[in-house]
Amino acid sequence: MVSRGAVVVVPALVLFLVGCAPGAATAPTPTPAFASEAEAFAAAEEVYRAYNEAFSSIDLGDPGTFEAVFELATGDFQKADRTTLSELHAEGYSFVGSTTVVAFKPLDASPLLDTVTAVICVDVSMSDVTGADGRSVLPESRPDLNALRVRFIESSSGLLIDHADRVEESKCAG
Numbered sequence: 001m002v003s004r005g006a007v008v009v010v011p012a013l014v015l016f017l018v019g020c021a022p023g024a025a026t027a028p029t030p031t032p033a034f035a036s037e038a039e040a041f042a043a044a045e046e047v048y049r050a051y052n053e054a055f056s057s058i059d060l061g062d063p064g065t066f067e068a069v070f071e072l073a074t075g076d077f078q079k080a081d082r083t084t085l086s087e088l089h090a091e092g093y094s095f096v097g098s099t100t101v102v103a104f105k106p107l108d109a110s111p112l113l114d115t116v117t118a119v120i121c122v123d124v125s126m127s128d129v130t131g132a133d134g135r136s137v138l139p140e141s142r143p144d145l146n147a148l149r150v151r152f153i154e155s156s157s158g159l160l161i162d163h164a165d166r167v168e169e170s171k172c173a174g
Helices: 002-018 038-057 063-070 077-091
Strands: 094-097 100-108 117-125 129-130 146-153 158-166
Touching: 038 063, 038 100, 038 117, 038 146, 038 158, 063 077, 077 158
Parallel strands: none
Antiparallel strands: 094 129, 100 117, 117 146, 146 158
């Protein structure tokens, strides 16, 4: 026969052991990449302005000058830049002038602020791509303003440009 004291000790011992056993590991709460949406959009605008400055400094005859552009991009955006710049270099074209960011309009941000999207308006009227003869190789119908919907994603080095699509020029108005 089991004594009454043993019956009480066994459950108490089980409770003690269970209470001391490690619990299920809890997943850490994700921390937003930025303190606020305003901070995330300010960082995205800074990245795009740096990209625009790097792009305006490209010498199509020297592929080493492309690296500053590639460092600010990732994904299909970087892939498209690599393809386009390689083709322009192979054709012996020159990039002349510069482009200017004239508007940056925040659209949306992910809850963790690790992806932000904006409409960016770029004035390309003072830039051109020319052939060896100095003539423009761009269509005369090219608009002076490019309106782009640009997505930025967080990386270990900060925000990078991940994707861009053209949108209606009217997005640049107002």
